[in-house]
Amino acid sequence: MIGKTTPYQPTAGTNLNHAEIVSTKLALSMIKRSKNPILIIGSKEKYNTDLLDLNIEKIHTPKDMNLLIAMKKVIDNGNDLVIFSNITYYYLAQSITHLKHFSNATTLTLDRYYNPNAHYSFPNMEEHEHKESIKRLIMLYKE
Helix, strand or coil: CCCCCCCCCHHHCCCCCCCEECCHHHHHHHHHHCCCEEEEECCCCCCCHHHHHCCCEEEECCCCCCHHHHHHHHHHHCCCEEEEECCCHHHHHHHHHHHHHHCCCEEEECCCCCCCCCCEECCCCCHHHHHHHHHHHHHHHHC
């Protein structure tokens, strides 16, 4: 793992409300407890196709819609958990901030880099660690 403590993020500034670092098991329990979750998958890099096995509503950006329209849809649908994966960092930071101001949704990022703007985030990970975490999440979800 790159770092087990909260990583330094120059864009976070003096914000005291940073994301909580979550493990795979905690992320899974959040997904299972959620009544109306949604997964928003970006096109930043080749995403793990295992995420498509999650039996929850999905939005593929930019294929289905752009990120701003996806945020409006999340607010209109009243999703209680919004899961993000493979969205460019600065776009993700803006959309999470939008959700913080205009909805009560909890945000979770499944990217390999920590995102301080979310409510919950994976820590910084090496690429192979991230792939293993996603595989473990899917395996536990199917059980």
